[in-house]
Amino acid sequence: MQRRGATLRVLGLGAVLALALTACGGEKSTSGGGQAGTQQGGTLVFAASADPVSMDPAFISDGESIRVTNQIYEGLVKTKAGSTEIEPSLAKSWTSSPDAKVWNFELQQGVKFHDGTPFNAQAVCDNFNRWYNFKGLLQSDSVSYYWVSFFGGFSDKKTPSLYQSCEAKDDDSVTITLTQPSASFLAALSQSAFSISSPTALKKYDADKISGTADEPKFEGSYGLEHPTGTGALKFESFTANDKVVLARNDDYWGAKSILDKVIIRTIPDLPARRQALEAGEIQGYDNADPGDVEALKANYQVIQRPAFNVAYVGFNQKKKPLDNIKIRQAVAYALNRDALIKAKYPEGSVVAKEFMPPEVQGYNDSVTTYSYDPDKAKQLIAESGVKNPTIEFWYPTSVSRPYMPDPAANFQAFKSDLEKVGFKIVPKSAPWRPNYNNATQSGQAAMFLLGWTGDFGDADNFIGVFFQKFSPQFGFENKEIFSLLDNAERETDPAKRVDLYKQANEAIMKFLPGVPYAHTGPFLVFTKNVKGYIPSPVTTELFSTVSLQG
Amino acid sequence: MLKFTVRRLIQLIPILIGLSILVFIWIRALPGGGPAEALLGERATPEAVARIRDLYGLDRPLWQQYLSYVESVARLDFGQSIVSRRNVTTEIGERFPATIELSIAAMIFAAGVGIPLGFLAAKRYQGALDQLSVAGSLLGVAIPVFFLGLVLKYVFAVRLHWLPTVGRSDATSTAPHPTGFYVLDALITNDRVALVDSVRHLILPAIALGTIPLAIITRITRAAVLDVVNEDYVRTAQAKGLGPRVIDRRHVLRNAMLPVTTIIGLQTGLLLSGAILTETVFAWGGMGQWMYQAITFRDYAVLQAGILFLAIVFVLVNLVVDLSYAMLDPRIRVR
Numbered sequence: 112m113q114r115r116g117a118t119l120r121v122l123g124l125g126a127v128l129a130l131a132l133t134a135c136g137g138e139k140s141t142s143g144g145g146q147a148g149t150q151q152g153g154t155l156v157f158a159a160s161a162d163p164v165s166m167d168p169a170f171i172s173d174g175e176s177i178r179v180t181n182q183i184y185e186g187l188v189k190t191k192a193g194s195t196e197i198e199p200s201l202a203k204s205w206t207s208s209p210d211a212k213v214w215n216f217e218l219q220q221g222v223k224f225h226d227g228t229p230f231n232a233q234a235v236c237d238n239f240n241r242w243y244n245f246k247g248l249l250q251s252d253s254v255s256y257y258w259v260s261f262f263g264g265f266s267d268k269k270t271p272s273l274y275q276s277c278e279a280k281d282d283d284s285v286t287i288t289l290t291q292p293s294a295s296f297l298a299a300l301s302q303s304a305f306s307i308s309s310p311t312a313l314k315k316y317d318a319d320k321i322s323g324t325a326d327e328p329k330f331e332g333s334y335g336l337e338h339p340t341g342t343g344a345l346k347f348e349s350f351t352a353n354d355k356v357v358l359a360r361n362d363d364y365w366g367a368k369s370i371l372d373k374v375i376i377r378t379i380p381d382l383p384a385r386r387q388a389l390e391a392g393e394i395q396g397y398d399n400a401d402p403g404d405v406e407a408l409k410a411n412y413q414v415i416q417r418p419a420f421n422v423a424y425v426g427f428n429q430k431k432k433p434l435d436n437i438k439i440r441q442a443v444a445y446a447l448n449r450d451a452l453i454k455a456k457y458p459e460g461s462v463v464a465k466e467f468m469p470p471e472v473q474g475y476n477d478s479v480t481t482y483s484y485d486p487d488k489a490k491q492l493i494a495e496s497g498v499k500n501p502t503i504e505f506w507y508p509t510s511v512s513r514p515y516m517p518d519p520a521a522n523f524q525a526f527k528s529d530l531e532k533v534g535f536k537i538v539p540k541s542a543p544w545r546p547n548y549n550n551a552t553q554s555g556q557a558a559m560f561l562l563g564w565t566g567d568f569g570d571a572d573n574f575i576g577v578f579f580q581k582f583s584p585q586f587g588f589e590n591k592e593i594f595s596l597l598d599n600a601e602r603e604t605d606p607a608k609r610v611d612l613y614k615q616a617n618e619a620i621m622k623f624l625p626g627v628p629y630a631h632t633g634p635f636l637v638f639t640k641n642v643k644g645y646i647p648s649p650v651t652t653e654l655f656s657t658v659s660l661q662g
Numbered sequence: 663m664l665k666f667t668v669r670r671l672i673q674l675i676p677i678l679i680g681l682s683i684l685v686f687i688w689i690r691a692l693p694g695g696g697p698a699e700a701l702l703g704e705r706a707t708p709e710a711v712a713r714i715r716d717l718y719g720l721d722r723p724l725w726q727q728y729l730s731y732v733e734s735v736a737r738l739d740f741g742q743s744i745v746s747r748r749n750v751t752t753e754i755g756e757r758f759p760a761t762i763e764l765s766i767a768a769m770i771f772a773a774g775v776g777i778p779l780g781f782l783a784a785k786r787y788q789g790a791l792d793q794l795s796v797a798g799s800l801l802g803v804a805i806p807v808f809f810l811g812l813v814l815k816y817v818f819a820v821r822l823h824w825l826p827t828v829g830r831s832d833a834t835s836t837a838p839h840p841t842g843f844y845v846l847d848a849l850i851t852n853d854r855v856a857l858v859d860s861v862r863h864l865i866l867p868a869i870a871l872g873t874i875p876l877a878i879i880t881r882i883t884r885a886a887v888l889d890v891v892n893e894d895y896v897r898t899a900q901a902k903g904l905g906p907r908v909i910d911r912r913h914v915l916r917n918a919m920l921p922v923t924t925i926i927g928l929q930t931g932l933l934l935s936g937a938i939l940t941e942t943v944f945a946w947g948g949m950g951q952w953m954y955q956a957i958t959f960r961d962y963a964v965l966q967a968g969i970l971f972l973a974i975v976f977v978l979v980n981l982v983v984d985l986s987y988a989m990l991d992p993r994i995r996v997r
Contacts, residue, residue, distance in 0.1 A: 252710040353947025391819035
């Protein structure tokens with residue numbers, strides 16, 4: 112009996128103690144912040160929306176993992192800060208054979224991996240051969256996505272591969288041979304997936320060891336989460352699941368060393384929670400800020416916008432009637448008031464799209480056929496089409512916000528009312544983004560739908576090549592002219608001719624109208640005012656090594 | 663009592679087998695495709711999906727998939743998350759302590775405030791405090807947890823800078839975590855800084871999560887005490903000339919504690935199965951946040967292991983509640 116009373120008192124005490132701690136915890140300063148007035152050193156805490164899946168660049172395709180591997184690793188080439196232009200990285204220079212099949216790279220000398228292993232031509236070939244020889248589950252699109260999407264197959268030759276061989280001529284020069292001409296090879300190499308890992312560390316920490324049954328794959332090695340080893344200006348220090356990745360300055364870096372001592376990338380999945388963490392002083396920056404927050408944040412923080420590298424579009428599946436009718440597709444294009452939508456629902460800095468790729472990418476055609484808002488013309492086209500009371504199933508995703516489509520339901524409502532005004536009957540269809548909606552659009556179940564794309568690297572092939580180079584159930588059409596224009600463009604090695612082919616392709620696409628592109632948006636990053644030197648990149652290859660904390 | 667416990671534990675086995683089959687079928691019957699589509703998003707072309715289904719064995723007959731699942735579970739191997747590529751067992755080992763720690767803190771807050779408050783409200787029946795507690799507990803149940811979380815963070819972190827808003831420790835903290843219970847770890851390693859740090863991180867999420875149990879406990883305590891004070895034995899005790907404090911402690915509170923214990927037990931069971939909203943708002947890496955993500959991504963291994971695990975926890979917590987009856991009330995004998 113006495114005990115029970117004591118328990119009650121303890122419980123009461125607990126509550127009091129908790130309140131007391133609340134009151135006295137205030138004086139502890141928040142993390143980060145370099146010393147007053149100095150530029151060198153300090154710790155930056157940046158919020159990410161998820162843990163990295165792995166820090167083995169060959170096995171990842173999600174943005175949060177790539178953000179980390181960009182800091183730790185380097186590839187042969189990279190994109191120039193703030194643009195999609197290719198510049199040297201671990202390769203000082205390169206030449207290619209006239210048919211763009213044989214590529215010679217001269218490498219930087221005196222570079223060491225974070226584990227002390229020297230970087231040389233053999234290390235480059237070890238990496239390429241590692242990727243080419245992936246077996247079993249490692250060949251899955253969800254594991255080696257970038258290899259599969261750019262190089263195609265593997266050494267088992269089940270599907271053809273663009274990669275043929277790698278030869279280390281001496282320590283500082285390496286030759287990579289392709290099976291076919293590829294003009295987008297260099298641009299593709301700038302992707303984080305093709306960064307060079309320390310061959311010693313790969314082996315020592317069993318990077319490729321995978322076991323388990325077919326439906327329960329298991330990555331057994333510890334390379335990706337515990338020992339990622341590259342040559343970058345920041346090196347891996349620690350990873351705590353559901354909490355943070357800690358990166359530290361690589362004092363032996365061959366190029367310009369990191370200004371910061373440490374960068375902590377903290378996992379905060381909830382977007383409003385990221386904003387509050389910034390306002391409470393727990394972090395100094397985060398990515399993909401809610402466009403609705405931007406105005407309010409500008410007063411006390413720096414808001415940086417990335418150049419647009421995406422496209423939002425209304426897609427048509429031509430297997431579904433009446434979308435096989437060009438007049439109907441044109442009528443939809445003229446009926447959509449895209450300007451009004453972008454003005455009302457999109458963040459500042461967004462632009463109305465004219466074609467299926469952003470203006471930053473070479474091959475963009477300024478003078479494609481356009482379809483500016485004209486409801487009367489839409490009505491007339493419907494009349495000409497011969498389709499009486501056209502009815503269209505219009506799909507939009509729920510539980511998702513994409514950079515190119517912050518609020519899909521709002522886009523849907525606006526477009527639906529535009530279409531109804533000119534006489535279309537719209538049947539609304541919605542599904543949760545993962546996985547139902549993606550499944551419905553990709554498998555060709557959806558007739559008309561809202562979708563978009565964010566580029567992986569700065570090449571037209573990565574936009575219109577992905578969409579329209581061959582038949583896809585999503586769009587459901589065969590168009591020999593477009594397919595062959597894109598095939599030729601992909602193989603063309605003369606840059607000027609290549610740009611011209613892509614321009615022609617863009618015009619052909621906009622005439623044929625497989626969909627209506629409507630927006631390019633630039634995502635927002637927010638930082639505290641003392642953070643300097645963060646250079647936004649359209650392909651999100653920003654480096655923390657150039658960042659400093661002031662004041 | 664031992665016999666009772668053992669029997670209850672044995673009853674768990676058929677429950678778990680049945681549940682494992684149900685979960686296995688249920689998650690595969692979810693409409694809209696599987697992990698391949700969920701993982702690839704915009705990039706889920708039909709070829710890519712087919713390759714993944716083929717590689718991962720997802721196109722084998724369901725019974726074959728179930729058999730190989732049972733086979734690995736028998737080896738205590740629960741597989742790897744298709745999203746995080748980490749072992750499910752490791753991840754439960756990391757996340758469950760986070761959820762337990764938060765649940766306990768929330769319960770300490772809820773019971774620590776709720777029981778005294780309910781008791782006092784009953785003692786001052788229809789007085790100002792009573793009215794206030796009734797209104798307050800209505801509000802406590804009605805207010806959405808995520809909203810409360812945001813408000814608490816805004817006031818105590820953004821405005822006052824007293825407390826942190828996210829995570830379980832400061833970003834710069836390097837304190838080791840041998841057990842995964844951050845408060846306990848700090849005590850074990852005798853690290854005062856880490857102790858203050860982890861307790862400070864616990865306060866706001868515990869209050870947010872504890873509000874609903876607090877409201878419920880307050881109301882139940884109040885009702886139970888009101889019932890008991892009118893009992894004959896209380897009048898007898900008063901007639902015997904016992905002091906009011908002794909009566910309250912020995913006769914009123916002890917008898918009123920029975921329903922309150924049940925509620926605390928059940929609520930703890932609920933809290934342990936993961937507080938999705940609180941864990942999300944406070945970036946608290948526990949079970950709730952994890953399971954929610956697993957459903958979105960059709961992460962079969964995580965769902966299978968996670969649901970089974972939480973079912974076991976729920977049953978065990980209920981068992982503990984049943985056993986505690988016997989301790990509180992000698993009239994109840996478990997058989």
